[in-house]
Every structure is written in C-alpha cells, then in structure tokens.
Amino acid sequence: MKKVVIGAGQGFYGDNPFPAYELALNEDIDYLCFDALAELTLAILAKDRQKSPEFGYTKDLKAYLQLLLPVVAKKRFKLITNAGGLNPQKAAQEIQSAGVKFGLKGIKIAVVEGDDFIQRLDSLNQKRILRDLSGEPGELTNKDKIYFANAYLGAKPIVEALKTGADVVVTGRVTDSSLFLAPLIHEFGWTWDDYDRLAQGIVLGHLMECSGQATGGNFSGAWQELDLANIGYPVAEALEDGSFVLGKPKKSGGLVSRETVSEQLLYEIQDPFAYVTPEVVVDLSSIALTDLGDNRVEVKGAKGKQPGGYYKFITGQPNGYLAQISFGYCWPDAYLKAERAVGILKKQLEQYKVAYDELRVDMLGQNSLHLGLAAKRIADPEEVVLRLALKTESREAAQTFLRLLPPLALNGPPGMGGFSGIPSPRELVKIESYLIPKAYVEEGIKISAWEVE
Amino acid sequence: MVRNLKELGFRARSGDKGDIVDISLFAPDSELYSRALSQVTETSLKDFFGDMVKGEIVRYELPNLLALKFVLYSALDGGAAGSSRYDNLGKCYGGNILRFELRD
Numbered sequence: 001m002k003k004v005v006i007g008a009g010q011g012f013y014g015d016n017p018f019p020a021y022e023l024a025l026n027e028d029i030d031y032l033c034f035d036a037l038a039e040l041t042l043a044i045l046a047k048d049r050q051k052s053p054e055f056g057y058t059k060d061l062k063a064y065l066q067l068l069l070p071v072v073a074k075k076r077f078k079l080i081t082n083a084g085g086l087n088p089q090k091a092a093q094e095i096q097s098a099g100v101k102f103g104l105k106g107i108k109i110a111v112v113e114g115d116d117f118i119q120r121l122d123s124l125n126q127k128r129i130l131r132d133l134s135g136e137p138g139e140l141t142n143k144d145k146i147y148f149a150n151a152y153l154g155a156k157p158i159v160e161a162l163k164t165g166a167d168v169v170v171t172g173r174v175t176d177s178s179l180f181l182a183p184l185i186h187e188f189g190w191t192w193d194d195y196d197r198l199a200q201g202i203v204l205g206h207l208m209e210c211s212g213q214a215t216g217g218n219f220s221g222a223w224q225e226l227d228l229a230n231i232g233y234p235v236a237e238a239l240e241d242g243s244f245v246l247g248k249p250k251k252s253g254g255l256v257s258r259e260t261v262s263e264q265l266l267y268e269i270q271d272p273f274a275y276v277t278p279e280v281v282v283d284l285s286s287i288a289l290t291d292l293g294d295n296r297v298e299v300k301g302a303k304g305k306q307p308g309g310y311y312k313f314i315t316g317q318p319n320g321y322l323a324q325i326s327f328g329y330c331w332p333d334a335y336l337k338a339e340r341a342v343g344i345l346k347k348q349l350e351q352y353k354v355a356y357d358e359l360r361v362d363m364l365g366q367n368s369l370h371l372g373l374a375a376k377r378i379a380d381p382e383e384v385v386l387r388l389a390l391k392t393e394s395r396e397a398a399q400t401f402l403r404l405l406p407p408l409a410l411n412g413p414p415g416m417g418g419f420s421g422i423p424s425p426r427e428l429v430k431i432e433s434y435l436i437p438k439a440y441v442e443e444g445i446k447i448s449a450w451e452v453e
Numbered sequence: 454m455v456r457n458l459k460e461l462g463f464r465a466r467s468g469d470k471g472d473i474v475d476i477s478l479f480a481p482d483s484e485l486y487s488r489a490l491s492q493v494t495e496t497s498l499k500d501f502f503g504d505m506v507k508g509e510i511v512r513y514e515l516p517n518l519l520a521l522k523f524v525l526y527s528a529l530d531g532g533a534a535g536s537s538r539y540d541n542l543g544k545c546y547g548g549n550i551l552r553f554e555l556r557d
Binding site: 039040043218220221259262263264265266267268269270271272273284285286287288289316319320322324358360362364368369370371372373387389390391428429430431433 | 464466468471473479518522537538539540547548549
C-alpha cells in the first residue's frame with residue numbers, strides 16, 4: 001500500500017529550527033510542514049506590516065531556509081508553510097532568493113493568497129457578508145481600528161497549489177492542521193466527501209502542528225525522565241485508508257507513547273465530538289491509539305461529518321497597553337515591604353492622575369500561577385518578588401507607571417532587588433471572531449506558481 | 454480519605470482559544486476514571502476554580518481515552534491577547550486542576 005511520510009518542522013513563530021533540521025536529515029520524508037501562525041501571531045505581523053510593506057511574514061523563515069534548503073537539495077522533499085502570514089508574496093521572494101543561493105534551480109514555489117481581508121472591510125459591511133458565531137448577521141465594529149482581518153482557509157487551496165507541481169507551498173492564514181491534511185489528499189486522491197479519511201488527516205495534522213508537544217514536550221506524565229534537550233519532532237507514516245503511525249526521528253529525545261499522543265490529541269479542542277475544521281467536522285470519541293513500542297503509536301478510527309458553509313474569520317484591533325515589571329524585597333519583613341511598595345505606587349498613580357483600568361499584583365513563587373488556589377501564604381519568607389501588571393488605554397500612562405518603579409529603590413522600603421531597567425509596555429489586542437461564507441472567500445483565492453531560475 | 458488528582462496519578466494538559474481555556478484530564482485507570490466522572494463535575498469544578506473562571510464550564514466524556522475534557526469560558530480575564538495574568542495562555546490550568554481532591 002502507498003505510504004506518505006510527513007514531518008513536522010515548526011509549531012509556532014519562534015520555534016527551534018534544529019529539530020526540524022535533524023528530522024529532515026535523518027528521516028526519509030515526503031513532506032515537511034510548518035505551522036508558524038498562532039492566533040496572536042497575526043497581530044505581531046500586522047505591526048510589522050505597518051512599519052514596511054516588505055514585512056508581514058514570519059522573520060524566522062530565513063533561519064529555517066538556511067538550515068533546510070541544503071537538505072532539500074539532496075533529498076528533494078516538499079515544504080508546506082503558512083509562514084507567509086500577512087505577506088505570502090514577500091515570503092515567497094525570500095524562499096526564491098534562498099533557493100537561488102542554495103542551487104535549487106527548477107524547484108517550483110506556489111503561493112496561496114485570498115485569506116487577507118484588510119483591504120475589503122468596507123464591502124464586508126456593505127454587503128452584510130459576515131455572521132456572528134451564532135449564525136446571525138454580524139457587522140464589523142470599529143472597522144477603522146482593525147489592523148488585521150483574515151479568513152481561516154482550509155486544505156483546498158493548498159491541494160490546488162500542490163497540483164501545480166509545487167515543491168514549496170507558502171500560505172497566509174490557513175487552519176494549522178490543513179497544512180498536513182493537504183498533502184495526504186493530494187497524494188492519495190481522497191475526495192472531499194470522504195469524511196472519515198479527511199477526519200484522520202485532520203487528526204494527523206492536529207497531532208503534528210505543535211511540533212514537540214506530541215513527542216514529550218509539555219507532557220504531564222513522567223516528563224522528568226525524558227531527554228527534552230534533544231527532543232525529536234513528530235514524523236507520521238500515513239496510509240491510504242487514513243490510518244497512520246506517529247513517531248519521531250531515531251536517536252532523538254522525547255517520547256511518543258499513548259500518553260503523550262492522547263494529551264496532544266485533545267489539546268485546544270473544545271467539543272471532541274465535533275471539532276469543526278473547514279473541510280470536515282471531526283469526532284474523536286471513536287479514536288483508537290495503539291502503542292507499537294519503540295516510540296511509535298498507531299492512530300485510527302476518527303469519524304468525520306460534512307461541515308457547514310462558513311470559514312472562521314478573525315479581526316484584530318488595538319486594545320490598550322499592559323505595563324509589566326518584577327522586583328523583590330528581602331527578609332526581614334519582606335511581605336510588609338512589598339505591601340508598602342504597592343501602597344506607595346497606588347498613591348502616586350492617584351496623585352499624578354495616571355488613568356488605568358487595572359493593577360494586578362502577584363507574588364512570584366507564591367500565587368502568580370495558581371492564583372486563588374495557591375496554598376496558604378508562606379510565613380515570614382526569605383523574599384517576596386512582586387510582579388505588577390497595569391492595564392491602561394494610553395501608552396503614556398503605561399510609561400509613567402513604569403518610570404515610578406526605579407525611584408522606589410531609593411525612596412521606598414529598604415532591601416529592593418531585581419530591578420533591571422524599564423521594560424516597554426506590551427500592546428494588547430482585541431480579537432473578534434466571525435463566520436464568513438465559503439463561496440465568498442473562495443472567489444478571492446489566488447494561487448500563483450513559478451520555478452526558481 | 455481525600456487525595457488530590459496529582460497524588461492519584463492523574464495527568465492534565467491545558468490550552469487556550471481566546472478567553473476560553475480547555476483542560477484534558479487523564480485517569481490512570483478505569484476505576485479512577487469512574488470516580489472522576491462522578492466527582493469532577495461541571496458544578497464541582499466551577500466551585501473549585503471560583504473567581505478564576507467567570508463563565509460556565511462544560512464537560513465532555515471520552516472513555517476511549519480515559520479522559521474528561523473541560524471547557525472553561527471567560528477563564529483568562531480577556532484571553533492571551535488582553536489578559537494581565539501571569540499565566541496569560543492558560544498553560545497552568547493543567548497544574549491547577551490537579552489540586553482537585555477526590556473522595557474514596
């Protein structure tokens with residue numbers, strides 16, 4: 001039976017490219033797929049795009065290309081990535097230049113566009129295209145503040161791109177798992193109504209899209225026994241019937257077991273009986289995971305149903321600032337010092353009329369990650385490290401607050417440590433989700449392909 | 454006797470989507486899965502998390518994986534993009550739920 005081997009190269013913008021390199025070097029793969037876009041990544045890329053029309057794709061693409069294209073030159077596997085972000089054409093140019101540099105003449109690059117609606121917001125409202133998540137007509141609010149607006153495309157345009165004979169496919173916002181589903185559809189010739197197989201392909205993609213999270217990363221079992229410094233990224237051997245075996249490169253660290261795979265299987269899925277993706281609604285309740293030993297787990301049994309007529313659509317707009325800073329006080333009277341320091345700051349914020357929405361005070365090492373569930377407060381601690389987070393509408397207010405911190409070292413309670421300069425306030429984003437009719441989006445999808453010369 | 458889920462050998466992983474957190478809780482065997490089924494309910498978990506979760510909690514049962522899936526609405530004070538929480542991505546909810554105590 002025909003077998004397709006897919007490797008996972010990236011789980012987010014900023015991931016470590018070396019496990020992808022090790023995988024490419026040591027495994028015989030047909031495809032290496034990269035998910036560079038988390039929900040918030042588009043906000044980062046939108047800021048970049050505002051700075052220059054040359055930007056808007058993930059900047060670590062270059063590092064991946066430098067490591068991987070020499071391997072591609074020898075082994076000729078295909079690459080599929082959503083690193084295009086908000087500027088797939090520029091990402092493709094980056095790939096083109098790297099292709100020339102590494103002597104990959106004749107390889108074909110295909111670009112998928114049409115997910116980005118930032119130039120089409122007016123017509124969305126005028127034609128009342130969008131729906132809210134309950135299916136009622138939904139209008140974009142604060143349209144002029146929106147700085148990114150994208151539909152989540154599925155596997156269809158990636159399959160179209162592969163049909164052009166592309167060796168490298170670069171997209172913008174597509175659902176993460178579609179990057180992995182598409183090559184299976186292309187290779188096996190699955191039809192769009194073969195929902196059980198499509199469901200298996202989504203499961204494969206879902207397990208692989210977060211790189212090391214399926215191979216021992218973030219594992220809540222016996223993680224302390226694993227070699228995570230050399231973690232191997234997932235490799236899947238898929239068969240035409242949709243079943244597949246998930247593994248990792250030989251000699252790599254980490255673990256592929258029923259436990260690590262089941263943790264990732266349910267990760268960030270809400271309704272496991274109806275996981276909605278563009279091409280199929282997946283039911284995970286019938287999945288069977290079989291541990292084959294030697295870091296290999298067989299996955300089969302997912303069921304699929306026909307999806308609805310909409311793609312997911314998200315917008316982002318500015319939502320004020322978060323100023324965060326940490327510093328600490330030593331024993332004796334560490335609690336009292338910390339408490340008084342916060343008191344001084346609050347009073348000064350009032351005196352200097354700094355407008356803010358919220359000031360969160362956490363004690364690192366005590367209650368910052370378990371919040372109200374944290375165990376009883378430690379009596380007379382050696383130190384108390386504060387983490388302050390101030391939320392405000394204005395950048396100036398955030399900066400004024402942060403500038404109040406250094407003087408505390410001289411003018412506040414005794415014994416303050418940990419001050420290391422004034423950080424920049426973080427820009428917050430308001431993300432809104434809608435539904436958009438598939439047909440409307442598909443009219444605007446564009447696939448271009450060319451050979452590196 | 455009362456023991457928490459960590460002591461009983463449960464595992465948990467959590468993640469986020471906007472202001473929604475999801476937690477997958479895995480039982481070490483079917484006996485403990487049944488105990489979790491009767492005791493870690495939508496209501497008891499809502500009480501357990503208190504202020505941390507402002508919205509409702511929905512539970513799904515997956516006996517094929519000895520797993521319970523919890524979806525927690527309005528659980529991050531606005532979601533990663535706007536939350537002032539130190540755990541702004543909800544990754545620690547997996548650790549948080551392991552403090553939940555089961556009766557024999």
